[in-house]
Amino acid sequence: MGKIKLLQGNEACAEGAVYAGCTFFAGYPITPSTEVAEFMAKRLPQIGGAFMQMEDEIAAMAAVIGGSLAGSKALTATSGPGFSLKQENIGFAALTEVPCVILNVMRGGPSTGVPTGPGQSDIMQCKWGTHGDHPVICLTPAYVQEIFSETVRAFNLAEKYRTPVIIAFDEIVGHMRERIEIPDPGVLPIVNRTKPTCSPSEYLPYDDTKGDVPPMANFFEGYRYHVTGLNHGPDGFPVNASPRIHTDELRLIRKVEGNKADIVKFEETLMDDAEVAIFAYGVSGRSAKTAVEAARKEGIKVGLFRPLTMWPFPEEQVAAIASRVKAIVVPELSLGQIILEVERCAKGRCKVEGIFRVDGDPINPAQILAKVKEVK
Amino acid sequence: MSGRYEIRFSGSGGQGLILAGVIFAEAATIFDRKTAVQSQSYGPEARGGASKSEVIISDSAIDFPKATEIDLMLALTPEACLKYYKDIKPNGTLLVDEDFVKETPKGTFKVVRLPIIRTASEEIGKAFVANIVALGAITAMTGQVSLEAVEKAVLSRVPKGTEELNKKALMAGFDLAKARMS
Numbered sequence: 428m429g430k431i432k433l434l435q436g437n438e439a440c441a442e443g444a445v446y447a448g449c450t451f452f453a454g455y456p457i458t459p460s461t462e463v464a465e466f467m468a469k470r471l472p473q474i475g476g477a478f479m480q481m482e483d484e485i486a487a488m489a490a491v492i493g494g495s496l497a498g499s500k501a502l503t504a505t506s507g508p509g510f511s512l513k514q515e516n517i518g519f520a521a522l523t524e525v526p527c528v529i530l531n532v533m534r535g536g537p538s539t540g541v542p543t544g545p546g547q548s549d550i551m552q553c554k555w556g557t558h559g560d561h562p563v564i565c566l567t568p569a570y571v572q573e574i575f576s577e578t579v580r581a582f583n584l585a586e587k588y589r590t591p592v593i594i595a596f597d598e599i600v601g602h603m604r605e606r607i608e609i610p611d612p613g614v615l616p617i618v619n620r621t622k623p624t625c626s627p628s629e630y631l632p633y634d635d636t637k638g639d640v641p642p643m644a645n646f647f648e649g650y651r652y653h654v655t656g657l658n659h660g661p662d663g664f665p666v667n668a669s670p671r672i673h674t675d676e677l678r679l680i681r682k683v684e685g686n687k688a689d690i691v692k693f694e695e696t697l698m699d700d701a702e703v704a705i706f707a708y709g710v711s712g713r714s715a716k717t718a719v720e721a722a723r724k725e726g727i728k729v730g731l732f733r734p735l736t737m738w739p740f741p742e743e744q745v746a747a748i749a750s751r752v753k754a755i756v757v758p759e760l761s762l763g764q765i766i767l768e769v770e771r772c773a774k775g776r777c778k779v780e781g782i783f784r785v786d787g788d789p790i791n792p793a794q795i796l797a798k799v800k801e802v803k
Numbered sequence: 804m805s806g807r808y809e810i811r812f813s814g815s816g817g818q819g820l821i822l823a824g825v826i827f828a829e830a831a832t833i834f835d836r837k838t839a840v841q842s843q844s845y846g847p848e849a850r851g852g853a854s855k856s857e858v859i860i861s862d863s864a865i866d867f868p869k870a871t872e873i874d875l876m877l878a879l880t881p882e883a884c885l886k887y888y889k890d891i892k893p894n895g896t897l898l899v900d901e902d903f904v905k906e907t908p909k910g911t912f913k914v915v916r917l918p919i920i921r922t923a924s925e926e927i928g929k930a931f932v933a934n935i936v937a938l939g940a941i942t943a944m945t946g947q948v949s950l951e952a953v954e955k956a957v958l959s960r961v962p963k964g965t966e967e968l969n970k971k972a973l974m975a976g977f978d979l980a981k982a983r984m985s
Contacts, residue, residue, distance in 0.1 A: 433825070433828055543844070599842060599868060604842070605839075605840050605841075606833070710868065720866075793871070
């Protein structure tokens with residue numbers, strides 16, 4: 428039996444990171460994510476890790492990449508304005524294949540927006556925030572216990588696929604406290620990056636003949652290699668020629684899109700006989716679950732699809748749902764973002780209706796129930 | 804949503820109402836082993852402004868984490884009272900500080916007035932324990948969590964050296980509400 432605690436979502440993320448083996452945090456404090464930095468500042472020195480408060484979010488993301496190259500599992504936490512600043516370096520981590528985890532506790536935006544209110548309007552930014560075609564894994568947990576286990580999964584996926592992983596939840600989920608059982612060490616599986624077995628002189632950091640995820644050497648363990656944001660060859664030095672650019676970019680995307688069966692995760696509630704489906708995540712997903720319960724009491728056949736992996740998007744699942752329900756309702760704390768993906772996958776096979784809210788309050792179950800009745 | 808009990812603690816930022824909510828939720832979950840969720844809402848300022856903290860206690864899983872049909876709401880300032888009272892459910896209770904919230908809105912809920920801040924400053928001697936006095940009163944009025952659990956949760960959360968003070972404040976609030984209820 429693990430340790431029982433009452434924790435905030437943010438604290439559960441920090442606990443999950445430590446459980447996963449994170450020993451390095453670099454960040455710049457920002458509401459509503461600051462509790463993660465606060466927790467790590469206290470905890471990491473106790474376990475031989477390091478906490479660095481950087482001069483801004485750009486530097487924090489750079490430090491996380493450096494920490495990971497040196498062999499530490501590394502985390503940063505931020506919110507919208509800071510997440511915007513991190514984008515360039517998130518792209519750098521994607522192209523240089525440096526595992527790391529970025530938490531975005533979403534508040535209202537754009538700009539500094541509503542620091543203490545919840546938002547879900549960075550969800551497209553999680554996918555498209557940095558320029559160029561790049562792989563993205565983004566997890567969207569909504570319960571404190573789930574934040575803990577999904578943070579462990581985020582680190583595992585980052586290490587397994589040598590890629591940055593984003594965790595995105597809203598302010599309400601980040602600040603809310605619930606009971607959590609922190610599992611004993613060994614209960615949840617921990618994945619560590621595959622290291623090279625060859626000698627340092629033979630090591631090629633981006634050797635695609637070793638599979639889609641080439642082994643990764645940690646610096647200061649005898650291996651040295653070139654790390655650049657330019658497209659590069661197997662040795663890490665810039666290559667500005669066909670076909671290497673093309674094949675390497677395809678490999679980067681394939682690491683994620685080709686492993687959707689391993690990465691995509693979701694929860695379905697009463698979907699079997701549902702005539703109306705709700706697609707919702709974060710606090711909107713929690714609200715939708717309460718709405719489903721209320722609707723079922725009135726005999727309305729409605730179910731909930733709650734993605735725990737938002738990117739890569741659960742395309743096949745949403746497409747299958749769209750062919751068997753009358754309508755999909757998408758409540759989100761934005762003016763309509765993730766609904767675009769749902770529509771793309773539904774391809775007109777059913778109605779897709781949104782509930783959008785950006786006034787700093789969550790979409791409540793009554794709002795969702797009313798919309799379900801309207802479309803059923 | 805039967806079996807769901809919703810409490811909202813409201814007042815001014817800095818009065819310790821978020822902490823009061825955390826302690827109450829901790830009493831419910833850790834010490835009384837019930838299901839509870841605590842959430843909060845506050846403005847950008849560290850002090851002042853209206854702030855609220857909510858605790859939902861239930862005998863089953865809690866999904867929507869915010870209060871929408873409040874069983875009991877505490878208001879320590881007139882501003883918070885007016886801003887947040889609208890979600891109190893019919894026959895719910897509005898608990899106000901009787902010196903600071905002179906006028907209360909009309910509604911289908913009961914209004915209970917207790918000298919919470921005065922008890923903290925005069926009887927206990929420290930105005931800053933008003934949140935714990937309120938917690939004592941709410942423990943008595945809601946009956947959702949045992950006094951023992953709340954006491955344990957208070958003692959695990961307050962700064963070292965203030966345990967006796969806070970215990971006294973909790974009991975003072977509990978007795979104040981019991982006396983009013985009898």
